[in-house]
Amino acid sequence: MTVTLADVAARAQVSPATVSRVLNGNYPVAASTRERVLKAVDELDYVLNGPASALAAATSDLVGILVNDIADPFFGIMAGAIQSEIGGPGGRAGGERLAVVCNTGGSPERELTYLTLLQRQRAAAVVLTGGAMEDAAHQAAVAAKLGKLTEAGTRVVLCGRPPAPRTGAIALTFDNRGGGRELTEHLIGLGHRRLGYIAGPEERTTTRHRLEGHRAALAAHGIEEDPRWTVHGRYDRRSGYDATLELLRRDPSLTGVVAANDSVALGACAALRESGLRIPQDVSVAGFDDLPFSIDAVPALTTVRLPLAEAGARAGRIAMGREEAPSGGIATVRGELTVRGSSGAPRG
Amino acid sequence: MTVTLADVAARAQVSPATVSRVLNGNYPVAASTRERVLKAVDELDYVLNGPASALAAATSDLVGILVNDIADPFFGIMAGAIQSEIGGPGGRAGGERLAVVCNTGGSPERELTYLTLLQRQRAAAVVLTGGAMEDAAHQAAVAAKLGKLTEAGTRVVLCGRPPAPRTGAIALTFDNRGGGRELTEHLIGLGHRRLGYIAGPEERTTTRHRLEGHRAALAAHGIEEDPRWTVHGRYDRRSGYDATLELLRRDPSLTGVVAANDSVALGACAALRESGLRIPQDVSVAGFDDLPFSIDAVPALTTVRLPLAEAGARAGRIAMGREEAPSGGIATVRGELTVRGSSGAPRG
DNA sequence: CTGTTAGCGCATTCAT
DNA sequence: ATGAATGCGCTAACAG
Numbered sequence: 001m002t003v004t005l006a007d008v009a010a011r012a013q014v015s016p017a018t019v020s021r022v023l024n025g026n027y028p029v030a031a032s033t034r035e036r037v038l039k040a041v042d043e044l045d046y047v048l049n050g051p052a053s054a055l056a057a058a059t060s061d062l063v064g065i066l067v068n069d070i071a072d073p074f075f076g077i078m079a080g081a082i083q084s085e086i087g088g089p090g091g092r093a094g095g096e097r098l099a100v101v102c103n104t105g106g107s108p109e110r111e112l113t114y115l116t117l118l119q120r121q122r123a124a125a126v127v128l129t130g131g132a133m134e135d136a137a138h139q140a141a142v143a144a145k146l147g148k149l150t151e152a153g154t155r156v157v158l159c160g161r162p163p164a165p166r167t168g169a170i171a172l173t174f175d176n177r178g179g180g181r182e183l184t185e186h187l188i189g190l191g192h193r194r195l196g197y198i199a200g201p202e203e204r205t206t207t208r209h210r211l212e213g214h215r216a217a218l219a220a221h222g223i224e225e226d227p228r229w230t231v232h233g234r235y236d237r238r239s240g241y242d243a244t245l246e247l248l249r250r251d252p253s254l255t256g257v258v259a260a261n262d263s264v265a266l267g268a269c270a271a272l273r274e275s276g277l278r279i280p281q282d283v284s285v286a287g288f289d290d291l292p293f294s295i296d297a298v299p300a301l302t303t304v305r306l307p308l309a310e311a312g313a314r315a316g317r318i319a320m321g322r323e324e325a326p327s328g329g330i331a332t333v334r335g336e337l338t339v340r341g342s343s344g345a346p347r348g
Numbered sequence: 349m350t351v352t353l354a355d356v357a358a359r360a361q362v363s364p365a366t367v368s369r370v371l372n373g374n375y376p377v378a379a380s381t382r383e384r385v386l387k388a389v390d391e392l393d394y395v396l397n398g399p400a401s402a403l404a405a406a407t408s409d410l411v412g413i414l415v416n417d418i419a420d421p422f423f424g425i426m427a428g429a430i431q432s433e434i435g436g437p438g439g440r441a442g443g444e445r446l447a448v449v450c451n452t453g454g455s456p457e458r459e460l461t462y463l464t465l466l467q468r469q470r471a472a473a474v475v476l477t478g479g480a481m482e483d484a485a486h487q488a489a490v491a492a493k494l495g496k497l498t499e500a501g502t503r504v505v506l507c508g509r510p511p512a513p514r515t516g517a518i519a520l521t522f523d524n525r526g527g528g529r530e531l532t533e534h535l536i537g538l539g540h541r542r543l544g545y546i547a548g549p550e551e552r553t554t555t556r557h558r559l560e561g562h563r564a565a566l567a568a569h570g571i572e573e574d575p576r577w578t579v580h581g582r583y584d585r586r587s588g589y590d591a592t593l594e595l596l597r598r599d600p601s602l603t604g605v606v607a608a609n610d611s612v613a614l615g616a617c618a619a620l621r622e623s624g625l626r627i628p629q630d631v632s633v634a635g636f637d638d639l640p641f642s643i644d645a646v647p648a649l650t651t652v653r654l655p656l657a658e659a660g661a662r663a664g665r666i667a668m669g670r671e672e673a674p675s676g677g678i679a680t681v682r683g684e685l686t687v688r689g690s691s692g693a694p695r696g
Numbered sequence: 697c698t699g700t701t702a703g704c705g706c707a708t709t710c711a712t
Numbered sequence: 713a714t715g716a717a718t719g720c721g722c723t724a725a726c727a728g
Contacts, residue, residue, distance in 0.1 A: 018698060048721090057722080114446075
């Protein structure tokens with residue numbers, strides 16, 4: 001019923017081994033026989049059995065990419081760049097790898113389960129993107145899992161994620177702290193002294209680092225922070241909207257709102273506008289990431305541009321062994337302060 | 349070196365068969381022995397070999413989701429919904445399926461290659477999202493491939509894509525034509541007679557259907573279309589920006605711009621604004637899809653809301669056999685006209 | 697350059 | 713309820 005390699009061999013009048021060799025292309029085969037084999041493959045409409053092949057060769061062509069939220073372009077852009085370098089269909093790499101993205105939805109359990117599933121499949125490589133959860137138990141579990149993966153020969157790369165020491169994983173981490181600091185310093189430079197901060201979910205490295213950068217800037221300029229000025233939420237628009245209303249309620253005298261990311265900033269803008277406040281005349285707004293839509297906000301968002309596509313591409317190349325890993329296994333990717341219309345001098 | 353099922357069996361003092369049975373859970377096993385086995389699994393830190401398992405069982409737990417552009421939330425939202433229903437980690441389905449999304453980048457070759465790769469892996473199901481390429485040869489090739497997949501027992505579901513007759517694939521198609529028509533009728537109702545249209549890439553079903561709806565509306569109201577009023581581009585912001593400038597150059601008297609989707613509409617807004625035109629007082633703008641950011645445009649975008657998450661979830665359930673397929677294997681999902689501030693009466 | 701031989705690790709009959 | 717035996721389809725030595 002289902003066509004096997006043996007069928008192809010019979011039709012091409014060669015041994016199964018020869019068929020395997022022409023299919024894998026990593027062994028010398030006479031041009032004439034190769035053609036005969038290819039012809040038989042075509043005629044029989046044969047497709048290689050992936051599991052059988054993986055079992056026999058003890059390796060697979062699966063490459064996993066883990067993302068926290070596939071609906072968020074932040075991850076989509078990275079994932080797309082990684083995938084294009086993995087070389088799957090149409091990629092430059094030639095080999096036909098199955099680059100697949102797995103959506104954890106920000107859930108620790110799912111992250112771990114996906115890692116196990118990928119381990120099961122004997123994945124060739126795994127790339128984890130975005131911030132990590134800060135729960136100690138979970139971090140330990142992930143680290144253990146990553147250690148096992150690298151030990152088993154799976155290349156593991158972290159992209160936009162803090163390093164995982166002693167796991168063998170290569171890390172390309174974003175300088176969220178530095179970016180956050182630079183951004184807030186920009187606002188302080190404009191004269192702001194009363195800044196609200198809409199943070200991401202607690203227990204996330206990205207959230208913490210960006211917030212730390214913000215606070216470092218305030219401290220460096222002798223500005224004492226009011227506890228009312230910080231609100232935690234999710235990384236989405238709605239969260240920014242709600243949090244901004246809350247901030248306004250707590251302290252109407254704020255002259256600026258710094259958001260965890262661009263989506264949150266967009267929600268903040270909406271809330272301010274609906275509250276009858278002008279941006280930036282009454283309140284300045286800043287985001288983070290510089291996603292494509294940020295330039296279309298009105299006014300355009302001041303933000304920190306993260307080279308998501310570049311970082312993803314590099315992570316993909318490293319995962320494929322086509323680029324050398326950074327020395328020490330860790331490289332820091334910096335963001336670039338991008339000033340646009342949403343930030344200006346404070347009122348009054 | 350690597351732990352196998354046999355090792356577990358030895359440690360638990362049972363036969364390999366028994367270990368297999370407790371792991372798969374679809375066979376009666378005494379509670380006491382089950383515990384012993386599980387304990388051994390835990391102690392040895394055993395992970396099932398996916399390829400071996402798939403080979404022996406002749407089925408795999410892989411489910412593929414094909415998207416045209418993973419960086420576009422249009423696809424991200426659908427993919428996320430599909431994945432959550434597939435039941436992978438944390439999904440409601442219980443089973444541990446590896447739901448993976450593959451990014452074709454809109455390339456026909458990649459689409460085909462991914463399909464082949466998934467076929468190789470003996471995927472349990474495949475969901476194809478978004479519009480299809482209209483190249484006849486490619487469509488035939490895809491149809492043939494889908495036929496083989498369903499024939500081999502892989503469930504194939506099309507989500508937001510036209511039906512593929514005689515392939516055994518279930519289709520949940522979006523009513524792009526109806527949505528496009530309704531949208532343009534809304535503008536005509538406001539008094540518009542000179543409407544520019546920024547279409548997506550040619551040779552894409554989505555592009556054609558939306559454009560056909562637009563033209564049907566014009567025809568129904570006796571409006572003759574000027575060939576200068578239609579421009580083709582990509583489904584992104586930049587394309588909308590460029591196309592709008594081009595439209596303005598060709599005919600400055602246009603009173604409205606209808607865009608292929610929301611991202612394009614955002615670019616159109618930017619171009620209009622930079623040209624000193626007010627929205628909607630000077631020119632009305634409309635998008636399609638109602639992606640999350642559309643409500644944050646200034647003014648908020650008039651668009652057609654597509655229930656992406658709902659459709660994706662349904663597609664996922666059908667792919668898992670947890671929901672009955674629509675009668676005839678085809679269901680049409682309608683969009684909903686969503687009027688917001690970007691559309692108004694024409695000037696003058 | 698090509699054929700032969702032996703498993704890869706597991707799921708499944710068939711027994712018991 | 714459990715064990716023993718067989719083979720899934722392929723690749724990797726090893727010969728020649």
